[in-house]
Amino acid sequence: xxxxxxxxxxxxxxxxxxxxxxxxxxxxxxxxxxxxxxxxxxxxxxxxxxxxxxxxxxxxxxxxxxxxxxxxxxxxxxxxxxxxxxxxxxxxxxxxxxxxxxxxxxxxxxxxxxxxxxxxxxxxxxxxxxxxxxxxxxxxxxxxxxxxxxxxxxxxxxxxxxxxxxxxxxxxxxxxxxxxxxxxxxxxxxxxxxxxxxxxxxxxxxxxxxxxxxxxxxxxxxxxxxx
Numbered sequence: 001x002x003x004x005x006x007x008x009x010x011x012x013x014x015x016x017x018x019x020x021x022x023x024x025x026x027x028x029x030x031x032x033x034x035x036x037x038x039x040x041x042x043x044x045x046x047x048x049x050x051x052x053x054x055x056x057x058x059x060x061x062x063x064x065x066x067x068x069x070x071x072x073x074x075x076x077x078x079x080x081x082x083x084x085x086x087x088x089x090x091x092x093x094x095x096x097x098x099x100x101x102x103x104x105x106x107x108x109x110x111x112x113x114x115x116x117x118x119x120x121x122x123x124x125x126x127x128x129x130x131x132x133x134x135x136x137x138x139x140x141x142x143x144x145x146x147x148x149x150x151x152x153x154x155x156x157x158x159x160x161x162x163x164x165x166x167x168x169x170x171x172x173x174x175x176x177x178x179x180x181x182x183x184x185x186x187x188x189x190x191x192x193x194x195x196x197x198x199x200x201x202x203x204x205x206x207x208x209x210x211x212x213x214x215x216x217x218x219x220x221x222x223x224x225x226x227x
Contacts, residue, residue: 005224009037010044012222020216024209027071027198029219031056035063037223042068050092050217054080061087073157073217075129078102082109090115092157092198095130097139100151107150114150117157117198120179122172124161133179140187153188155196155214156180160204169204173211180212 017026029050030038038049042065051057052074061070069089076091076099084091085106094100094116107114121130131139139145145153158176160169180197188194200208200216208216 005037006040006043008224009040009222013041013044013046016216016218016221021209023214025215027073027215027217028222029073029201029217030060030223031073031219033219033223035060038064038068041222048089050219054083057088058083076103082106085112085114086110088114090117090154092117093119093129095119095121097142097144100145100148104148104151112150113152115152115154117155117196118153118183120156120158120176122158122160122175124163124168130158133175133182136179137182140183153191153194155194155198156183157196157198159201160199160208162203166207169207170211173199173208173213177212 020026027048027050028041028046031052038060047067048069050071050073057070057072070087071090071092072084072088073092076093078099081102091103091114103114103116118136119130120136121132156176156179160172176199177197184194196215197213198215199213202218202221205216205218
């Protein structure tokens with residue numbers, strides 16, 4: 001058993017990475033955890049981290065090594081995009097054309113192209129954000145997004161219901177994969193970079209991987225409970 005938090009973080013990162021199939025990336029969800037914990041994970045070789053509050057992520061970005069890839073996984077508020085546009089690597093929670101257009105505007109101001117994922121609402125909880133699959137296809141069908149040259153759509157993101165019903169969680173991840181495939185074949189067939197399915201957290205990432213996830217978002221297992 002590890003006897004320090006740094007040993008625990010190092011052990012869990014190594015274990016999860018060894019468990020994940022080739023082609024599935026680990027995103028360490030560091031929200032609410034101190035900079036020291038992220039540094040321990042960095043020292044263990046982890047470079048991809050995720051936050052859900054822009055101000056917290058920006059503070060951590062400013063004080064940690066600059067080769068870290070920061071992913072934003074919270075609900076996208078258009079008035080906060082300008083704060084992360086200079087450095088964010090990927091924005092997972094795009095759930096409206098308005099948000100996508102604002103990311104494009106702020107990315108252009110920083111001479112950047114920012115990777116984005118379309119958040120799909122797959123859970124039964126109404127509190128979760130995201131397009132319904134129908135809303136997503138309605139937006140994509142307008143093709144207005146093609147004029148946004150400073151964003152790059154990379155795939156989809158989804159959160160399954162918080163339940164012990166494995167069959168339900170499995171079905172919801174299957175819906176996400178199906179939506180990804182329809183988007184890929186219908187609109188992104190010639191875009192090899194449209195290849196990300198961000199799905200699965202500490203309690204359900206194994207199911208997500210079974211159903212096609214290419215990126216798992218794991219926080220509690222690595223860093224411990226949030227306070």
